[in-house]
Amino acid sequence: MKDITGINPKRILVCQLRQIGDVVLSTPSVALLHRKYPDAEIHVLTEEKCAQVFDNNPAVSHVWSIVKKELRNPLKAVSFYRRVGRAGYDLVVDFQQLPRCRWVMMFCNAPVRLTYNPPWYNRLLYTNWPEFIPGGYAAKYKAGVLAPLGIEWKEERPEIFVSDAEREQARVCLESLGVSDAEPLITVDPSHRRETRRWPAEHFGKLLALITEQRPSFRFFILYGPDEKSVAETVRDFSGLGNRCVMLEKPGSLRLMAALIDRAVLHIGNCSAPRHFAVGVGTPSITIPGSSSSAWTFPSPEHVEVVPDLECQPCGKEVCERGDLACLTGLMPENVLKNVLEIV
Template sequence: MPEAQQAPRRILIVGPSWVGDMVMAQSLFKVLKAAGPCEIDVLAPEWSLPILARMPEVSRGVVMPVGHGKLELGVRWKLGQSLGTVGYDQAIVLPNSLKSAMIPAFAGIPQRTGFRGEMRYFLINDMRMLSKRRLPMTVQRFVALGKGINQPLPDPLPWPRLVADAANQRTLPDKLGLSMERPAIAFMPGAEYGPAKQWPLPHFASLAAELVERGFQVWILGSGKDQEAADIIASDQEAHVINLCGRTELGDAVDLLALSRAAVTNDSGLMHVAAALDLPQIAIFGSSTPQHTPPLSDRAHVIYLGIECSPCFKRTCPLGHTRCLTEIAPQRVLAALDQLGVTT
């Protein structure tokens, strides 16, 4: 059959379990699409489906019915048998766990690609060795699995680019009671990993007050776990600092970010969402480092002090001072927004 008439390859991606990693996986999808006609399905947690729906490269999101960290071997076997009828040519397993490699093997997918990870030699038959020195960034590791062994990565890498849902954007302001008279700056004060990645709430509140004084409104985005923190930031400024934490689905947060003028965020999943929308943002790093998971956008300004104890990668500061974050003053973040042309 001539190449032009060949059916597209069917590829199943076993996706990651974190918002930021799922966003960065879009770079892999772009590389696969650039290599030739293919249909990409992504096996992923249900929460990630709104993210996948905003990736043009993804044909279908397949819900992973097993919770993170759970084995449930029978459920995995049943899903593998079901997926085996699709006729996938290749599976690419992004997580490094043993469990994540089971379903593609149960499905009988002929080529199953992944890094060595846990003891999964019989499950992954296209095994790759991970060099953290050669591939220091998470996005590089994902893209490398879409290339042949030892093949060079594209230079530059294609960055994630989400497409907002325009229909949802038209209804969200009324649904949430938002005024569009003032331009909005989005704050993302949460960090699922732990407080050692969270810029101090009084700093967020001080910055919010200054932005309101300059004629902006602030939308605070996050999960229900971030509601209390957002209340502290919005205290005494509720007219123009709006706590949306827990009031939106993930897809809504994506579409609200796309309506915003800019974002101020910790190193979090929503930081990567903002980058993938090419939104001007200030990304604040503390216990982690931008060398590993930076926001993939030319419009992102990273603030990272790199003090003597950073990065520690701890959930809470082992020294008890969190200087890597407390010493980033609100005025420095405001100046960075000025440099991006957001507030001037």
């Protein structure tokens, strides 16, 4: 492979299609590229549901948004991938090597196409990759792909840029739910599509009640996504806090979620996208990771994960081989409360 430490690209494409949390974790790499090449345009290829992550990001000039329903027609899909690939890039950074990324690479004539160490069947699509990337925090691992450029991650955190207009939208939203500007807020994310990473909703509800006993002025905003409303309602009902625990009738946008977490003094949740938004806006967070590893936790005292002392944790599995989900069901709200009180 050729030495690329001295290149001076004028247009860069970064490919990170999904999931939302992984896209947030790519923002340090985007910032590092912008710092290294301040005069270059940086474009991002991502899925439609993730595109809002890059709103207001000063490092990003353009977002190619993949709208899946519009690309069901193979001819339209190929045309789109060709348009992206032939958009005049000098450097492409692909963090995933997913099929849609590979289609773009097939049409791409960028002289440098950088990725992680690819399997043999992908190697013709890329020009450079690091032979080894050290483990650790997930955003650090992503930034490891940039090593051939002479770029090194130095604990840069993910960044979500919330505008004043978005903060005002969050303020109006909270006001409509009876939450005043003077009341401290905790955002709560009780849902996850994997049962091995979903703390029981009843535990979340009890935790909020325990927090209120110690911090009676606090209010709680429950976040949820599509098809997750019932979990949020269970948390609210088990808390017994009435209108001190609020939620929307329908899921809000990613930008509203970011602004609400930005407004909060603490975020509590499972190992899913909102925890990364908390890091991105600078709000302290407490995560109950379940089967997830610590690689998803930003290395800072402000961002804490609470895990029981079990030999099998973290297993990374989607099905509990023990059969009792002990890393979740056995973690009592009282154990998490101690961490909360240390932060707020």
